[in-house]
Every structure is written in structure tokens, then in C-alpha cells.
Amino acid sequence: MVGRWGGEEFLILLLGYNQTGPIAVAERIRKVVAATNFGIEHPITVSIGVTRAQRDETMMELYRRADAALYEAKDKGKNCVAQK
Numbered sequence: 001m002v003g004r005w006g007g008e009e010f011l012i013l014l015l016g017y018n019q020t021g022p023i024a025v026a027e028r029i030r031k032v033v034a035a036t037n038f039g040i041e042h043p044i045t046v047s048i049g050v051t052r053a054q055r056d057e058t059m060m061e062l063y064r065r066a067d068a069a070l071y072e073a074k075d076k077g078k079n080c081v082a083q084k
Contacts, residue, residue, distance in 0.1 A: 022050050026081040034079060045079035
């Protein structure tokens, strides 16, 4: 499931994946976006934060960890994937 979370942030929920699957999906998304010509002067890239739901945690805890991973990806210089 994909939804706009706010501003320029989107949330993607992947169900039924093993631990490495979501990283592979995120990398494919990142590469496709970076390779796409959107018809503007500067390249478009994405920073992606990935996390895995833990048993008995709240949605807010899950979101905070995903958000921390996103900001880690941005701090690395953008156009990358980080996992928490």
C-alpha cells in the first residue's frame, strides 16, 4: 500500500517480505526515480528510510523509527536508502 504521508513524504507498507526484501524494493524505487527524465533541468532523487514492524509496538513507534531512517539517508547525502 502506498500513501502520501505529508509534504514530500510517502509511506509504503510492504506485507509478507523477509528482512532483506524491503531494502531491495527501496533500492529499485531509488534507482528508477534517479534514472527517470522528468523533463526538468535538475535530477530528481529520493531518500528512503526502511524499518520493520516489531511485535507489540505502536504505529507511532514504527513511524518514528522509519522517520529516523529517512533522516539518516538524507544525512548521508541523499539519494540513498537507510535502515533502522
